Amino acid sequence: MKRSDLKNAYTPIPNDCYNAMMQAAHSVREETVVKKKVTAIVVIAIVTILLTGIAIAAITLENTGEEILEIEQTQGYYENWTSDHKADLVRALAELGYVEVTPDVKQLMDGKVQDEAEIGRIADAALVQFTGRDVSEISFWEIMIAAWGPFEDWSAEEQAWSSQLMVDLGIHRDGLTLYVLPTGEIDEQTAVRMAREAIAEGFGIDESVLDSYEMNTSFQVPEFAAPGDTQAYWYVEFVIPQGAVINDPPFQAFWVFINPETGEFYETVDEMIAERNDVQSMLEAMDNDPLMQEIRAYETENDLPGNYDYWTVEQFAGFSEAFHERGLKKLAEHPEFFSAGTPALLTYVYGLPDDKAISQSEAQKIAEEAIVSRIGRKEDEVHFFTHRITVLYDVTDPETPLWKFCFQMPNEYDSRDPEFAQAVKDYYGEDGERRPYIKVEINAYTGEIFRAFTYDYTYDWDSDYLGEHYSEFLINLYMDIY
DSSP states (O other), rough: OOOHHHHHHHHHSOOHHHHHHHHHHHHOOOOOOHHHHHHHHHHHHHHHHHHHHHHTTTTTTHHHHHHHHHHHHHHGGGGSSSSHHHHHHHHHHHTTTSSSHHHHHHHHHHHHOHHHHHHHHHHHHHHHHHHOSSSGGGGGGHHHHHHOOOOOOOOOOHHHHHHHHHHTOOOOTTOOOOOOOSSSOOOOOHHHHHHHHHHHHHHOOGGGGGGGGGGEEEEEOOOTTTTTTTEEEEEEEEETTTTTTOSSOOOSSEEEEEETTOOSSOOOOHHHHHHHHHHHHHHHHHHHHHHHHHHHHHHTTTOOOOGGGGHHHHHHHHHHHHHHHHHHHHHHHOOOGSSSHHHHHHHHHHHOTTTTTTTTHHHHHHHHHHHTTOOOOOOGGGGTTTTEOOOOOOEESSSOOOEEEEEOOOOOOOOOHHHHHHHHHHHHOOOOOOEEEEEEEEEETTOOOEEEEOOOOOOOOHHTTTHHHHHHHHHHHHHOOO
């Protein structure tokens, strides 16, 4: 069912039926006590039908979406909901015409299913069919997208509604795009015309070339807005449609922000093209750099995971032996060639333990004890922190090599191990304390703890989101991890 059909899909009662009942009600003559009683019954019945109709008509995807998001704040994503909440959601979506009313769903809607497991089974099957997602992936956004289509296809009102809902529930924060209702002298049509003209001129192409692109528009306070800045812009984007083939396209995707009051571009097309050219030049230089080519080949040949967290002691040692000195020099010359985690990988020297060092298992036992004695966690928490560990053998100071253990934060959203995720949730609860990462460094020769500390993989989004300090934050974070 299309959204445009929903307004007429649940009229309380047909107009002809409504008019007939109202005419009958007005024509009743109160000649006897019996007739008065009958009249009262008829009127009550009519009122009941009308009120029932109004209640059904009041069910909208918007208020259903609001309830979904509210429940998520306490129970998490759909898979964790109680059977009652799951049943209520299926009823609402079925009444709105989004979920197919199968025999099972009909039984659920009529309240004829009492067993909680069976309610969950029916509801899960209905939502999986509706969203096309696994139960573990179903959330507010998946449900809304299944109903209204891709977010970029939503109307300005629908996008603004979603952002306002986030604001009302205290979920929205600085650094996230805020969609609002369009205002200003420049309307959407004018903004699109201005964008097409500017982009065509900037790239030196005919405007007709843009007809082959998919165009997306929205009205928003951009994610890069400074805290407290509520200036909204028309956002106009042109992107090559998925699967489309355009010969010699001027770009894959390009977008502009236009002030709705002044018509000024937040950043001119020429400025954006210049920035893109600079980035492209840097990427080409990085791709053509002999050392960077060697590093990429080494990572491929040795099947190194893209995430350093999953490297072994041997992999760290091998990479360090091959690239420490040359990589550190290249980092000083071209820091833009490297990701935020690489400076730590190149700054320290990693190796393998010699015969004077305690074994990895001995060192890990000391580190696990430090989780309790030094960090202050409970003994029955230790196995949660040791679920995922990054281990390194640091020989930066060859006289004092260090075993380094990074114990990752117990995660209730661990898609790699759902059973572990559930155990974390059962232990800490939905609203349990935030559990930071733990780092323990041990003198490999003496077994003494060199350092033991916690660090939080979070960032002060409100004050520095994507500012100049963000890169510094990430680099310092990885220096602690590795």
